[in-house]
Amino acid sequence: MTEKTKPSLVLVFFGQVGEVGLLAWNTFRSIFRSPWEKQNFIKQLEEIGVRSLPVVALTAAFGGLVFGLQTYSGFHQYIGHGSEAYGGAIITLGLAEELIPLLVGLMISGRVGSSMAAEIGTMRITEQLDALLCLGADHYSYLVLPRAMACFVMLPFLTLYGDAIGIFGGFFYNVVLMGVNSVNYLRNSLMYFDFLDVLNGLVKSAIFGVVIAIVGCWQGLKAEGGAAGVGRATTRAVVISSICILIMNFFLSKILPL
8 A cells, every 4th residue: 555645845835825815815704794793802902902012112112222222333433423313314214114013013923923823722622613613603703803803903003102112212322322412313313204104114014913813813723732732833823923024024115105
């Protein structure tokens, strides 16, 4: 008897892409079905948004500080004394359009995406998901949609919150700690900074939020093999969503208007 051949990595990859696409499509269709799980949606808003504020604040603050440090060092060392005030434009643009949306997406992926995979994975291996299906509940509307919509809504707010803290961190390092002229720093920052730069970052974060929720729920729904299986699903959810965020960030930066 011949041994059963394993499917190639290419087939496995496209099979998993198909699973994610089907889950995303069914979740999108659930938006137009009633009833909406309003209580679950509000609970996810609190879990994803309010409880992530300390993590986002700490990440954005030190992201802004280190970005301000590197920008100050570059201008001071290679251009000369007095040019450091021109770093304000680079700091505000870089934080609002690139760094803060990326950092927020990665942090929420680790905090929220893993939680989604673990929660839904536990429901699956304890047969709670089967009980829901037997009762006629739509697991897309009940489990996936509230999480996806909450991520879609809350990540832009978290990014805007992180923008304010990160930009202040860069200002604090340059002006307060290093003595850069505050008038020139703010003038240069505002001269090259407009609402479109913030909007690009918010659009990115909203897309990242949907990716985090879909990947986390997908891995939770696929979990099997007891507690070890839930652990593997949680790890895969964080790794896959983080890689997707890094890849999509590049293409979104190319597509979105500068």
